[in-house]
Amino acid sequence: MNTQNSNNMKIYFKIAAICFAVTMIFSCGNADDDVRYGVNTGTDGELGMGKPVDNCLNLGDSELVLSIQDQFTTLPGKVSIFFKVSDIIGNPVSGLQANQFTIYEQGRNDDCFKTISTSESFARISPNSQIFNNNTILVLDLSNSVLSSSLDELKSASISFINNVMPASDSESFKMAIYWFDGEDKLHSLNDLTHVKQNLITAIQGIDKDISNDPSTDLYGAVIKATDIATTLLNKSTTDDRIGAASVVVFTDGTDQASRYTESVALQKVKDANKNISFFSIGLGAEIDPDILSKIGKTYSVFASNKAELENNFKEISRRVSELANSFYLFEYCSPKRDGSGESNLAIQVKKDGKQGAVQTKFNAKGFTGGCK
CATH class of the missing domain: 1.20.5 (Single alpha-helices involved in coiled-coils or other helix-helix interfaces)
Incomplete structure (x- = not known):
């Protein structure tokens, strides 16, 4: 063939x-079934800084996607690759271990890649919290329809979401902010970005039916403003020595009624957002527009017809947000290449449950010596 x-x-x-x-x-x-889920594909298929692996390796079809977010070398000879893993329809792949990866190098004297011993190269998956910041923005519709009919269920579901997304022990690497909207041209802050889980829970518990003065729904305005906030947080958390990612989670029980902003502007805002910002949507009731919410929640969306299913909705989204955060990996190994060998090609292959995927990049061994561990 x-x-x-x-x-x-x-x-x-x-x-x-x-x-x-x-x-x-x-x-x-x-x-x-009351609950309807939608996996929204097409956002996680990029290889980031990487490229497809050379055909000489003959690895076969890829069913897992490795997207390189950043890479760097550290003397005396360590190569570090920060990447995320998903399947071919965009679902995040979490829980991978170092022994599931195979490293291939190709130097200037090699016709094709050579396998590098995992044990001899001291290959390891390091805690991504060393260089990774993950911010979640929870955006709640507190218009009159929610406050009058499903506030208790929303509060319970939101607390469940917080408990599932935030680590058991407070960590500076995982933070969340909570905002709410009604009919005003404003995205109200319920709790600023924090790594303290209890502060978030206390803020949710404090919501009452008198919190809003405008019964309308400015959904498109909330989406635009939340995307701007996520972009700002991502830029602040992505520095020379740290990588950032963000998730925007929008809940609503209806459609945009305020009409301050157009549907096209809001959806374009989401579409054009940084690739490291993920978007999720949760819809409740018969008045939502599933098509619009699927585009707002371009990463994943879930809808339910009644408030009894609301907590299940939030749990499903929280699982997705958590899996996404844990699908980022910092993979490190000690290269056998040494100073003077120039630029080398590197390929990383991962295998899980009979599926495999790989990505190729390159690094320069300038200054590399022995002694790396």
């Missing part, structure tokens, strides 16, 4: 796999 036909077959099988997965998502369960 020639290369062109091989590539066409790979594309065909990937499309078929995506179609099958999406079909399974929407067909499972019975027709009376």
Whole structure:
């Protein structure tokens, strides 16, 4: 089979796999299920700073995607790669261990890549909290319809969300802020960004029915403002020695009623956002527009027809947010390349549950010596 036909077959099988997965998502369960989930694909397929692996390795079709976020070298000879892992339809892959990775290097004297021993290279997955900041922005619709009919359920679901997303022990690397909106041209702060979980819970518990003075719903304005906040937080948390990611989670029980901002402007804001900002949406009731909310929650969206299902909605989204945060990895190893060897190609392959994926990049061994551990 020639290369062109091989590539066409790979594309065909990937499309078929995506179609099958999406079909399974929407067909499972019975027709009376209240909760409807939507995996929104197309946002996690990029390789970041990496590129497809050279064909000489003959690794086969990729069913896992490694997207390189950053990479750097540290003397005397350590190579560090920070990346996230997802499957081909965008679901994050968390919980990977160092022994699930294979490292390949190709120097200037190599026709193809050579496998590097995991044990001899001291390969390891380091805690990504060393260089990783993750910020979650929870945006709650507190318009009159919510306050009058489902406030208790929303408070309970929000507390469950906080408990599931925030680490058991407070960590400066994982922070959350809570905002709310009604009909005003303002995204109200309920609790500023914090790593203290109890502060967030206390803020939710303090919500009462008199919190809002405008019964309308400025959904599009809230989405625009929340995206701006997430962008600012991401820029602040991404510095020379740290990497950042952010998640925006929007809950509403209806559509935009204030009409201050247009649908197109709000959706374009989400579409154009930094690739390290993920968007989730939670819809409740018969008045929502699932199509619009799916575009707002372009990473993942979930809808329920009644408030009894609200906590399950929030738990599903919290699981997704947590998995996404834990699908970022800092992989480090000691390269056998030494000073004077110039630039080398590097490929990282990961295997999990019979699936594999790989990404290729390069590094310069300038100054590399022995003694790396």
